[in-house]
Amino acid sequence: MVSYPESAVPDRTLAIRRPPSVTSHSSRSTSRRHRPGHRSHFGGSSSSSYQSQNEFPVFTHTGDVEIVISNGRKEQRYLLHKLILAQCSGFFEAGLSDEWASSGEGSASAPGNGNVNVNAAALARLPNSSTATEKKRWRYELDWGKGEDDVPMLVQKKPQPSLFAGDASPSHPPPTTRPKPAAPATGFFRSMANFSSLHIPAPATDPDDDTFRDYDNLFRIFYNYPPTLDPINIANAYVECKSLLHLGDMYDALDVIGPRVDHHLLRFQGRLWKQIAKYPPSYLKLGYMARSKAIFSEAMVHVVGQWPAGLNQLRGQTSDAVMDLIEDKVDELEELKAKIEGKLFRLTLSTSRGERVTPSNNWLDWLAMSLFRQWLAENTTPPPAPILKPSSSSRPRAGSSSTRPSVDGSAPHPPAPAASFNTGRVFRLLGTGGSSYLNHDECKRFLRLCPEQYNRDNLRRFERRIDELKERAKDVVKPLMRNFLELEMSGGGLPYLTCTRLEVVDFPWDE
Structure with a gap:
């Protein structure tokens, strides 16, 4: 969970006019009022403060879309802007629109992704009337699903009420949606004979760390911050970029995510071309999702040259347009x-x-x-086809290189x-x-x-x-x-x- 610095400020400073700025525009009317004991509830802080964070990932003064990603063991919170989210993602453009907010009971799907379900019932229950000084807020929470095969998805929830035009922290910790890892079976006490070989195990990583990383990279790119991707190991970078691209595809944001992935992978230069030569079908799919002309072209040359060696890795796993292009080039x-x-x-x-x-x-x-x-x-x-059928001993066995x-x-x-x-x-x-x-x-x-x-x-x-x-x-x-x-x-x-x-x-x- 991200915490944010707070510092106490005497009440007399609240009356001082501050120079106008873009990021603090929405808070000027609040800063001119005498409100003793005013607190920033975002992030769960209990100390009084006036100077609150107003930068990524929490824009306390100007943000109007709260996003909470929590699995019961850790939590990431964002307070972002409707305008930027809607510009970068078709999912947010639809979910934050007035049409969806008044769509009534039921559920709807975001355009371009039939698997994206949005809680339209929650949208319909949002209050339609507000005072002139109250700013409309939206709230999204990550729904992890019920099974291991379910894909985690952001679902819009009713915003929690707050006291000073700010978001209130939840009064109770979020429910644990996934079971905590089991405690280690090894005992604490060891015999003196084995004491010299005692090794303290490293703390286990959270199984959902990749999901937290992908969502953080998604929002970082929306705000033109570089994503945190492996800059040294190209195999790790490939896995992270592929996961980020799938997330961008799910939220209809590939036009924004793709160029960042392309830029990161191209920094590997010669090592990238060698990896593409080893795994051309995999990089062809990645290059297509990232809209990377360099990666897609390089992989296509290998795929066509070796065709039909990569047929099973591409058939049913990429678009018909890509398959048609391969067949045309072959x-x-x-x-x-x-x-x-x-x-x-x-x-x-x-x-x-x-x-x-x-x-x-x-x-x-x-x-x-x-x-x-x-x-x-x-x-x-x-060569002519063999007359005799291959014996069972020559067939590939389970675990062999062909499987x-x-x-x-x-x-x-x-x-x-x-x-x-x-x-x-x-x-x-x-x-x-x-x-x-x-x-x-x-x-x-x-x-x-x-x-x-x-x-x-x-x-x-x-x-x-x-x-x-x-x-x-x-x-x-x-x-x-x-x-x-x-x-x-x-x-x-x-x-x-x-x-x-x-x-x-x-x-x-x-x-």
Whole structure:
């Protein structure tokens, strides 16, 4: 529970005029009156004071929306402004509107989120008449739900009456809505023989700390304060950002939350790109929620290049617009690959007279073309399906790597569909050229199959003709060798293509 400093001020100072300010505008009429014993009840303070807090998270003089987050063991209280909350969140814009306040009995849902239930009955019971000097107040409390699967949600309550136009503290502590952690089973007394190995356990953390942190970050961002997210460990930062984004989505505030998450993660620079390369589907979903063009584009390149490896992690867990974009980019890549494959198979050599090489005019050169085309056909054609079914011993067992949870903590995903044949490695070899494929030993082994053609001079000529085909192939596959990743690659790059590019019109949230 947050406490706020108070200091006693003599009564004679209350008559002094203070310079006007934006944050104290609503309290000027109060400060000019003689009210002995005036107290700030917010925060449960019992000492008399005049100077009360008027900054985030408690705007005592100007705030008109009280938000209480309590689980019976700890409490966070906020006194914020209707105007700012309504500007940042569609949930608060609807819940604080006059239309909802007079909607009558029943419940309503906030726009954009069918799971958000607002206590409209409590809104209807709010007093509609007030004196000219009384300021209307709203109050929200966090409802933790009845089960472990229930998502905690802010529910509007009837404001508690106060004596000097301020909010009164509750006369009794809030009820415990969740059971307290069980006491440790270990006893206090230990034998002297084990005394040297006595370790005092660290105090257990509250299981709801993540919820308190997420709501505090939500309101901090509303007031343009930086959220408290892990700046060192990117794995922890990912989990915290993902949780904050889900909260922003629930309160229809992604337009405000997303840029802050994007800014925080981009500060990791190279470490971020490496993490995206490890978990592209997870970061694709996060980038979409945060409306981060950099993160979304980086993850999309990996997802399309490895498709359909990430299908099970995305299907049913992201929007149809994202899935449609993936399928479109996969189709574009397949079309480009098919076009380039056709050009590769049509590569040919010419004789010294400019004629196309054939078995009749140059047998050795025709053998070089045949070897190149055979290698290309073998490496770009999927292997035949096995006739025998896999034995039970070869199936993945529970707890194996194929059933481990993903980085975002979701349930284990079933194995990917009978994987497609990814030709990215083959095109990278073609784009590299040199001795990366069809090297000296392979050429020598092939030429020995024709003893009448095998000699040192023919082997050198045969290798030169193979090198000519390799150089032409490098020019043909250049469109597939483009790299639109921020990730710095070394050692030949990734085993899949990274030439997918997202244009400005491709981002699904700009529709």
